[in-house]
Amino acid sequence: MGTASRTTSFALRKTQRRVLKQVLSAPVTTNWQIVLVDSFSKALLNALFSPSELRSLAVTLLTPVEAATQAVPDAPALYVLTPTPENIAHLAQHLTPPARFHHARLAFVSAAPRALLVALAAQLPVPSPVTSCLDLYSHFISLDHNLFTLHMPRSYLRLALSSPAQPLSHILDRIVSGIFSVLVTLAVVPIIRAQPGAAAEAVAVRLDAKLRSSLSLFQSASLPNRALSFRRPLLLLLDRHIDFLAMFHHTWTYQALVHDCLSMHLHTVKLPPSKDANTSEVNYVLDKDRDSFWRQNASAPFPTVAESIEQALSEYRAHVDHINQKATPDTPSQNSLRTDHLANAISSLPELSKRKQNIDIHTNIATALLHNINRRALDTFFELESRIFAERTSVSSLAAQQYKLPMLELLKGVRETAAGEKRGQGTSNDRLRLFLIYYTVFGSHLSESDVQEFRSVLDDEGVDTSLIHYIQRKQGFRHDLVNNTSTLAGGSINAARLRGLMTNVVNRGYRSFANVAQNAKKLITDHNDSFPVANTLQMFMSEQARARNEALASQVLDGYLLFDPKLMPSADDIMQQNGNATYSDQEKRLSASNSHRMVFSDAIVFVVGGGNYVEYDNCMESLSSTSNSTSSKNILYGTTELMTAEGFLDQLTTIADRDDT
Template identity: 30%
Template sequence: LNTSSSATVDTAWKVLIYDELGQDIIAPLFTVKELHNLGVALHLSLKSDRDPVDEIAAVYFIMPIKDSISRIGKDLAECLYESYYLNFIAPIPDDLLGALATGALESNSQQTITKIYNQYLDFITLEDDLFCLRQAGKDSISYYALNHPPIRDIDKKEIIETIADCLFSVCAILVPIIRCPKGEMAEIIGERLYKKIRENLCDHRNSLFSFDSINMETLSFQRPVLVILDRSIDLASLLHHTWTCQALAHDILDFKSNRVEIEEVDESIVLNDGQHPTKRRSYDLMQTDKFWKQQKGNPFPIVAESIQEELERYRQSEEEVKRLKTAMGIEGDPQDLASSQLNDMTSKLTSAVSSLPELLERKKLLDAHTNIATALLDQIKKRKLDIFFETEEKIMAKQVQEKILIEILSDPTAGTPEDKLRLFLIHYICTPMMTQTELDQYLTILREVNCTCLAAITYIKRWKSMNNMNIVTQEREGGTTTMGMFSNLVNKASKFAMDGVKNLVVKQYKLPVTKIVDCLMENRSSPETDGYRYFDPTLRSADNVSSARYRQGFNDAIVFMIGGGNYIEYQNLQEYLQDYAKTRSSTTTKRIIYGCTEIINASQFIEQLTKLGQ
């Protein structure tokens, strides 16, 4: 959008045309205002009915599939735009490129196609260190799609190719060392990706690897490790109630593509019964939001206190502006100060006036974070989510008594039926042995509290019988500590009434995915990783473990979870990096990028487990 061989196109207005995947890729990265600043006058779906726009360039961002190529041909024939910049998310196959050329020649519009790019962007970047492969169409590569029997060979091959192609886009020019466990889908995809990168490295016609900076010598040092894992290494983390802000928002609110939607009470309208109606509001949580970037990984009580402190600082700034305005004899709203004609202004007042736009933007962001935190707190208190989180932490650390678990499951005031099902599933997964009599007792309790989706238990029972060796890895150290009352949130002026909510401090520990990544990055021997496959695309044969490369640790890692991932694992990896930096005297920094086939919350995962158990 921001570069072109023609300087005139840089400054001219553009039309951005995207398909469903293109929209999913763009949405987390740009707001409408940011697109406007890049010269995008209109942004439209490829499938929408579009009118001709004279003297304007069109930038297409689409997957190269037959229907989309046909639609581009139709746009060319109808002369919708002056020039066309075709950006394909993945490389366009030769047959479709030929079809595009044929269509352009038939409509005599070939001269309007200015550039064609293969962008290798077949993944969705949510944050600097977080990506997923799909939003739309994610069912085709979901945990259910990968595990439902019987899966046809043709479907399995399509899933493998899709994931391998996407990972090629993510890390191809980095030429990573690939590590993955044996015997599962991760191994198949790892081997396919290894072959794909190697084929492209050896193909001198491939423009992706034609630059001089890549050669076998320069690839010998500081290459990243790509760790490909199967979801089966840790099912519990996808069901776990959480206590950190971003993961909570994803778990209990409508949060996707860095946008959260919540129900808010519209106090400006009063219904006949005296109640206020609700309306849906959406908020963008972008990386440019400094408060969100700093606080998203913190436990909810800390975030709530930080919002309260920010509100107090804002009020002080606002009061200072009002005081100065009164001292200068200016009437009206503080916003009018910016346009007031004052000849004799003190430097302090000038500073206050110049800070008004920033102050108003701070207020806008604070209102957004206050509303989001209020929505989270409402759900925490309504469903007693602090109790569920604390109990699950103790279950996974083997610190909970069965009596306490049964009391929570039987309590009609605690949580929703789905909350209770999640709690039991975690207990079932983390319990190596459970008799049928014990299981029937829990099933009776769950039915009595109106739990549906009990077929999910049927699937987990079958999964446990096939994955005995994985059951132990679901256990972990952990637990919580209850601190004193919330220092800043119990006073009457607080926006957040935290009465009845525990101030839990979470013990820092490594999830299974983090333990694996730690061993592989440090090249530490471990029973969990010693048998992992080793693929180096610069070598002719896989598993050349005798090479010097195998003995080196890694400063950079890309972790990819097949079958869905979540913000809990992402944040645990980031906490591991922070702890690593604090405890090591070395100046070397490490970086971990977390990716998955889809970002999935517990409700969506239970839905998939239920279908698998039916």
């Protein structure tokens, strides 16, 4: 996938950081403070600030609220918490006599319910040790200027298998709280379009009601960001089951590979210890605000990252050589300049050291990825999946049969290396992901005997095939979205040649990255497809996309629910509401108005049930072709959680097993 420029007019991460900085750096009686957090707020602060930044904001100690058992009577405390009954109980325990801290400031990541605040106030002494109480509206984690997550683990599973302990209404309310926080942070009231019939619709109904009752909040002059208030964005709410392909796909972009292969969590990557050396696990933090290489290459095709690493290393060496030459005079007459050059060299050492450290980090990460690529033959999976995606516009029984033999060969999981040894191709989940992609695209053109043949091969390889029936039932072979694609730039790989290069790099280490760099452009073809989420988004943001696919445009624009929280309900709507009509009943009729054909320049697309970096990159790339110098398109991608393919398969398997019982 290409490296199209990313628009940042939403500036969500920058704004959220500013809000939290104001709270963390509020005037205190001392130059230090203890910050008490729960699991969500700890993840939030760690994702937004480095340890050194927190120290500069007078955060001496960041500790879980439930673990703060020791009193520090001279210390000021800041509680950054989710407003839950459990956390209110902790606050009451900490703040009632004898108080554990000198005084306390309370900052809730979402609006605290009045009942909880009243219950807390009733237990506090007079005078109260609480000096302030704020609602931060930060019930989300912004990972980039155009990417955020609600940090809801196993959200797809929880939505599918709600229980009395975790009722569906609580899960939906949590999602609404997160999206509402994003909108307050951006100071925008969007026009909402929602996929009908499932969780996205339920979220839209609740969010519409919350926005209608909170419009005065968006008119407050104290809101931190009003840059987009004059131009209302689209909020597109989609359900995860709109598309599983993006969740299964073996990708080739740097950021998505790091997430999928190395299980990047928020910004942290953990590299396992090397078997060839006596090393321990290493943690790296990849933050685009602090890492220019990551910022420039995260969305690049992985082979071109090799070129960037080699270039960065060459520039570093050239800089070092230049400094050495300046610091070493050629003649005695130049000795007078030596002191100045040495001083300059010494002053540049910290910056050079930082550059070298950054190069080493990405060299180590890239090498770990190359080991994964070679060990699991990921290039082979990517190449075959790309060919299958290319057939989506012309799905047929003939095409299904053409891919049957290469599918069976790859699913059997054995290949012969250049050394003549037999080696497995991919993990069990790699093979399951490939088959589920093939099955989703061609399933309606496969006979029962074909499916059974594939099942037998997978069973023999120890692959759990219980998901096949679930995928068939849930997806329903959605050819309207799955097989209507747009062609984008970048991505597909010449697998045979790339496999040789990757093996060479793994065997020789990062010094042969240059070999990959020299051939990368030859291996990357100009073909890639957008996935259903990006396809759907294009229908709301591009007249050209609508013209290319009128059937899909009509289905999406006329079929998706429309909610406008700023539009006052009519008398008929109020009467119908009193007669137990829901907001969705009312707003379905609004979709017949001209509003449903509006073309948006700014959009927030939110996937209920989880997403990943493949889909995020795809959404950003799909709109780059519709932006120009006079009409830019700005997109913000959000989801309940960012999942790896392994994590998503685990949730699907749990659901499928429950369905079978």
